[in-house]
Amino acid sequence: MTLDTNALLIILTGALIAISCGFLGVFLLLRKMSMTGDAISHAVLPGIVIGFFVSGSQRSLEVIIGAGLLGILSTLMIDALRKKAKVQLDASIGITFTLLFAIGIILINLFAYKVDLDQECVLYGEIAYLPIDLWITPSGLNLGPRITWLAGLNFFLVTGFIYLLFKELSLTSFDEHFSSAIGIPAKGVNMALMSMVSYTTVSSFESVGAILVVALLVVPPSTAYLWTKSLIPLLRLTAALGILIAILGYYLAYWIDSSIAGMMVTVAGVLFIGSALIKGNWPLGHRGTSHSSPAFDS
């Protein structure tokens, strides 16, 4: 158990990513779109690969643009399947993300000889290598780990986005019809949120992996939602959970020598299940009659 600079940097980065994802996740949760977030984080993969292939580097703008486009494409595709093809929502999500993710994997294998992007890195990321991946200016000035800067930028953009669009986001989340009635473009706000989710996914995939981003998008907000329903406490609690997850995740992974990102998710899961056990309705302590099903209901 040591607290050296590396540990601090990794925890800081982890916490920044967890908070950015958690903030967006709160709004996804309120909109009952958690699975859409999950779908986006799978679906950006082909965008990442194509951006990587075009630019030849994992750190380029092309990767972020590619992923952003794919994220939006996936929401459009889910919408088209649901409205044009009349496929139910859950199946539309399932079809969309599996197809796009499959295309991503195929592209990785196709470009394998040109692109140094292996499946494992995309899936789990490796936050542990962060201290050796430094951002060094052309003049030779060492500015510290690159990924921490990326996570910081992402955190800054996400909090800025939520701060600026707070009224629009909360109104469209709670009452879409009312918000359209008072002139808020609900579809535009939705698109903006989805773009932020895609951008966060890309920006985090190097460190925590594309799939584990999902966990950070969904699990801390769900845990917080078990304790409170009002928006501001929900955001605060999510942020606190993000920090806790980063600290515990790092030390546990250090202790059993395993994937830090995976351990962060495991910690998040334990907190989630624990909260559910505490806050869930136990059969003995039935409060009210809301859970006894009506006689002719299934």
Place this chain on the structure above:
Amino acid sequence: MEDFLYFFTFQDPSITWVVLGIALLGIGSAYVGTFSFLDKKALLGDAISHAVLPGICLGFVLAGEKDPRYIVAGAFLSGALATFLSSWLKQNTKLSEDSIIASILSVFFGVGIVALTAIQKSGNPEVAGLNSFIFGNAIGIAEADLFLYGGLSLAILLVLSLFLKEFRLMVFDPGFGKAIGFPMKSIRFVFNVLLILAVVIGIQAIGVVLMAALLITPGAAARFWTDRLQPLLLLAAFFSILSGILGTYISFVLPQMPTGPWVVVFLSLIALLSFIFSPKSGLIRRFLARRRYLHKTHRDHLMKALFKAKEAHRELLTLEEIRALYPFHKKEIEYSLQALSKQGLVIQDAQGVRLSPQGTSNAMRIVRLHRLWEVYLNEFMNIAPDHVHESAEQMEHLLTPELEALLEQRLNYPALDPHQETIPRESHDT
């Protein structure tokens, strides 16, 4: 081409085995998946398929090697735990179903990744095979393992066909099932067991992440073609087998390609083609139906214009007058006039266009429907005369002869519409 022949003539017994295995896996998961698709629980399968990863690792650690029995058992246990947790959370917390599924999915997957990295760092040489569970590798399935997976798949099919009636009730009307005395809870329990089993064996071929496609897409694609359960199941199974075999073929020709993603791409392609070409609700069919309707309304409008001219005691309208009525529709007017002359409803000559006797009768009917509907709206719905035209403009193309007779009867054969225009009838009718 040589590869193609070699593969599809099944000279190589190992290819025969793999294709047989893929076919069995495909049928099993397509059957179970179609039921869960109809049950609107398609994403539960996705959660389960991510959730089996920790169990696979546990099985591997306990057996010390890639023993399929341990792996299937471990995967089944963690899949069952995930299913139980998600239904418990749904009943006992206020979280919505999609947050529960997304949480379960990502937490179990995260735990699985931790276990997988821990195993990889332990340096067991067998560990390479474990990675194939994430993306699947049908070619890599050993012949001996196929018996286990194939057997399980057959068992799933057997149970599903034996209790088809019960599962049909569960999907379409569980309340009715309960009322007539079926144990719906046990039926759902059995179904969940089948779903987990299908996932556990399916991931061999397609991998954890993409397993959802094998469950959802065949059913969704087949749904475009039929409304009946049995053809739906057969069609879903057929789509699943077809894409399974094609995906395996790609893996065979390009050994660095994992099977799973290609199976998914072929499945999605089938779904896309079904969506475009389905005779029931396909894109092309809907486009054609809409165009046919638009042409019909346009023809109706032309005949109406000619009839109204006749009411004003003008036998014919010149082409210019018709064009002035519908500016910017020159092509459409030509097309409609051609169709109408072909049917013998209008006569077109150098002077202009006039209605034939048959055409007069048809046009009269359209005008009659229009005015009858206006009377109906005015008298029965108490809508002001200046508000009834819009609706009548649409209904005049849609009312059937039966409805027309009913309207006439209810309105007691009115002579005038709300705008004081005569409702035209054939002379022998009155």
